[in-house]
Amino acid sequence: xxxxxxxxxxxxxxxxxxxxxxxxxxxxxNDELWMPAQLIEKMQGMQGAFTTGSERISAELLAACPxxxxxxxxxxxxxxxxxxxxxxAGVLGTNSPDVLTDTTADFGFALLLATARRLSESEHxxxxxxxxxxxxxxxxxxxxxxxxxGILGMGRIGQGIAKRGAHGFxxxxxxxxxxxxxxxxxxxxxxxWVSKSELLASSDxxxxxLPYSAQAHHTIGVAELAQMKCTATLVNIARGGIVDxxxxxxxxxxxxxxxxxxxxxxxxxxxxxxxxxxxxxxxxPHIASATQSTRRAMAQLAAxxxxxxxxxxxxxxxxxxxxxATTASIK
Ligand code: DGY
Numbered sequence: 496x497x498x499x500x501x502x503x504x505x506x507x508x509x510x511x512x513x514x515x516x517x518x519x520x521x522x523x524x525n526d527e528l529w530m531p532a533q534l535i536e537k538m539q540g541m542q543g544a545f546t547t548g549s550e551r552i553s554a555e556l557l558a559a560c561p562x563x564x565x566x567x568x569x570x571x572x573x574x575x576x577x578x579x580x581x582x583x584a585g586v587l588g589t590n591s592p593d594v595l596t597d598t599t600a601d602f603g604f605a606l607l608l609a610t611a612r613r614l615s616e617s618e619h620x621x622x623x624x625x626x627x628x629x630x631x632x633x634x635x636x637x638x639x640x641x642x643x644x645g646i647l648g649m650g651r652i653g654q655g656i657a658k659r660g661a662h663g664f665x666x667x668x669x670x671x672x673x674x675x676x677x678x679x680x681x682x683x684x685x686x687x688w689v690s691k692s693e694l695l696a697s698s699d700x701x702x703x704x705l706p707y708s709a710q711a712h713h714t715i716g717v718a719e720l721a722q723m724k725c726t727a728t729l730v731n732i733a734r735g736g737i738v739d740x741x742x743x744x745x746x747x748x749x750x751x752x753x754x755x756x757x758x759x760x761x762x763x764x765x766x767x768x769x770x771x772x773x774x775x776x777x778x779x780p781h782i783a784s785a786t787q788s789t790r791r792a793m794a795q796l797a798a799x800x801x802x803x804x805x806x807x808x809x810x811x812x813x814x815x816x817x818x819x820a821t822t823a824s825i826k
Contacts, residue, residue: 498805499562500543503534503550506569510794517802518543535559543801548572552588554580565810567800569793571595571652571784572734574707578815588814589800593651594792595784600655602758602783603732604663607644607656607700610728610756611637615777637699637726637753639664645698646670646686647714648705648733654684656702661685669694672705695722700730707734715739720746730756732783735763744769747776758783 499519502511505526514520521537523529529537534550538560546552548570557563557580565587566576576588609615617634620626644660646653649672660666661684668686670676671694681687689697701723705711715729716739723729729752731738740761746752748769756777760766763781770776784793796812804810 498542499540500545500801500805501537501541502545503529503537504545504547504569506545506794507791510791510798513795514545514798514801517806531556538563543567543805545569545797545801546575548575550575552576552581552586554584557581557584557586565589565801565804567797567804567810569797571599572706573814574734576814582815587804587810589797589804589810589812590814591793591796592812594796595789596651596655598786598789599652599732599783600659602785603652603656603702603704603730604659606730606732606756606758606777606779606783607702607728608639609777610730610754611639611700613754613775616774619774637728639666639700641665641667642699643667643669643697645694645701647691647694647701647703648672649676649684649686650704650706652732653702653704654680654686656704657684657686666700669697692722695719696724698727699724700728702730703733703737705733705737707736712736713739713742715743717742717746720751723752725750725752727752728754728756732758735759735761740767740770744773744776747773 497517497519500514502520502522505524511520511522531551535556538544540562542562542564544566546566546568552566552575554577563586567589569591571590571592573588573590578588581588613634613636644666646657649670653670657668657670661668668684669689670686671689671691675688714737720742743755744767747755754775758779759781766778770778800810800812
């Protein structure tokens with residue numbers, strides 16, 4: 496008998512077709528919003544789950560779903576997984592790295608440009624019919640080329656942004672990360688490691704690309720914003736919760752920093768109401784990896800992880816590697 500899997504969210508039809516060749520698939524093509532208790536209910540008897548960053552795989556869910564062997568995330572981030580609880584329950588987690596690196600770096604750079612050059616603000620002004628004549632200082636923003644680009648979190652996506660800044664825009668790139676990159680990677684990115692306080696104080700444009708963890712909660716709050724230049728911009732394409740959104744909205748209103756570009760939010764899809772009322776912020780709905788081909792590649796990789804693990808015994812991009820390889824046998 497084919498193993499049973501739940502595809503918890505709507506997905507490309509060809510991905511469902513591929514999964515159906517190997518599994519009994521329960522899908523959610525209407526993209527119904529399931530509360531945690533409903534997700535547990537839907538997960539009963541499932542050996543695998545295809546998830547996105549929105550489905551929380553908690554200790555409670557794991558205790559209630561003893562048949563579960565693998566959750567495959569269609570996302571590089573996996574802060575929706577309680578990985579320790581998954582390891583304790585013998586459930587493998589996988590994510591979808593690499594396939595989205597360049598697309599997400601492109602978007603990070605697009606958000607940086609839009610924020611520095613005040614794209615949203617000026618478009619809203621035009622659409623509202625306020626444009627009556629040219630003016631010397633109208634929507635004069637911050638220079639991008641030749642400025643100092645700061646990157647907090649220098650993994651694959653951070654490196655992609657560094658390369659775009661250094662090679663494309665002649666930026667002086669500095670970064671902060673727990674560990675220094677090796678010399679060859681630093682040279683390829685033309686990036687220099689600095690302390691967090693130097694990063695905050697020296698960046699003209701600061702991009703956040705670090706993974707979310709409890710330790711990373713509110714990495715950027717009142718104190719950090721106060722250390723930044725009043726002309727600086729801040730871009731968050733990492734995860735909601737890394738920035739204290741209420742503190743950021745206040746800082747934007749008070750001119751503590753010049754502008755921000757945000758693709759992720761604390762408690763999304765809700766957005767802090769104060770962010771909606773400040774004009775010097777560009778807001779997008781968590782779309783950094785959203786191109787047709789990249790979203791397809793992410794979905795394919797999540798599906799391939801389910802097939803690789805449940806059918807062939809070894810996942811492609813495992814997160815909790817200490818789990819033994821499995822076979823198709825149902826526990
Ligand atoms: C990711 O891949 O982590 C993106 O944020 C989409 O969830």
